[in-house]
Amino acid sequence: MHSENFDLSTYFRRINYTGQAAADTATLHALMRHQLFSVPFENLDVQAGKGVSLVPEDIADKLLQRGRGGYCYEVNGLFAMALAALGIPYRFIAARPMFYPARRPKTHMALIAEVDGRQWLCDLGFGSYGIRAPVALDLTDTDIVQDFDxxxxxxxxxxxxxxxxxxxxxxxxxxxxDLSPQEWIDFAPANYLNSTHPDAIFVQKLLVVQHGSGGRLILLGDVLKTVTADGVKTQQLTKDEIAGVLKNRFALPVLQ
Known part of the structure; x- marks a missing residue:
């Protein structure tokens, strides 16, 4: 994944990363955690009736220069740019969301990175119950504890x-x-479905998720959830309160 306007030092500033960077396991884990905790999962453009661009330069501009977040293609696309810049091999994979009552197409996108002789599932864009660090593919049928998840x-x-x-x-x-490699263009139909189809959750409701080391903050429609190891706190919001939460809790612009 290459973008003419992607700059690794700018990416590091965006995700608040000041450590060493190399094509190794430690860097892979550190970058995923830092990006996950800095760049929100959000669908503001879909809710505003705007198209979601998969042009790499548009993604880099939106997430790096304009301080925005995005959904799976955007946040994982940005992560792929960082992996490419560091020389870490990876492939895009298509995944089938399984929590819907009816069988769904493979509309989710994630990454498989290869470092130090192991393959790692990396995903920064699955919302509420997404993984919080890379998961080694050889750790099957094993409880994988990440923070409180x-x-x-x-x-x-x-x-x-x-x-x-x-x-x-x-x-x-x-x-x-599965591990069938996907090309970037293969996600164009899924992106169109997720951003325009009336049955898509992103079209139906505002969804913003910000992960942190101590929990996650979830805005779904007009309900704000704060999830920590101690439990879940829920708050119903008015339209004005939603605008304040977007600005002050997620550092995002108000919906137009």
Whole structure:
């Protein structure tokens, strides 16, 4: 993933990263955590009726220069630019969201990075129950604790993977995927569906998620949730309060 206007030092400033950078496991983990905790998952453009551009230069401008966030193609696309700049091999994969009542197409996008002889699932754009650090693909059927969340990967007879998260004490399927590499252009139909179809959650409701080391802040429609290890606090918001939360809690512009 290459963008003419992507600059690694600008990226590091955007994600508040001041450590060493190399094509190794430590850097991969550090960059994913720093970006996840700095760049929000958000669908403001979809809610404003604007198209979501997959042009790499538009993504870099939006997330780096304008201080915005984005949904999976944008935040994972930005991460791919950083991996490319560091010389870390990766591939895009298409994933099928599994938490809907009916079977869905593979509209989610994530990354598989390869460092130090291992393959790692990296994903900065799955919202509420997304992974919080890279997950090694060889850790199947193992509880993977990340901060106060627990995940696991399972694998079926067809070598397909399923990512699950423990939600209220029960395993909840998040998405399924295989390792078939995808080209960037392959996500154009899914991006169009997610940004325009009336059944898409991004079209139906405002959704903003900001992860942090101590929890996550979720704005879904007019409900603000603060999730920590101690539990969930919920607050109903007015239209004016939503504008204030976007500005003051997420550092994002008000919906026009």
């Amino acid at each position: 627990t995940f696991r990967l399972t694998r079926d007879a067809n070598n397909a993977y399923l990512l699950q998260a423990k939600v209220e004490g029960e395993w909840a399927s998040q998405y399924g995927f």
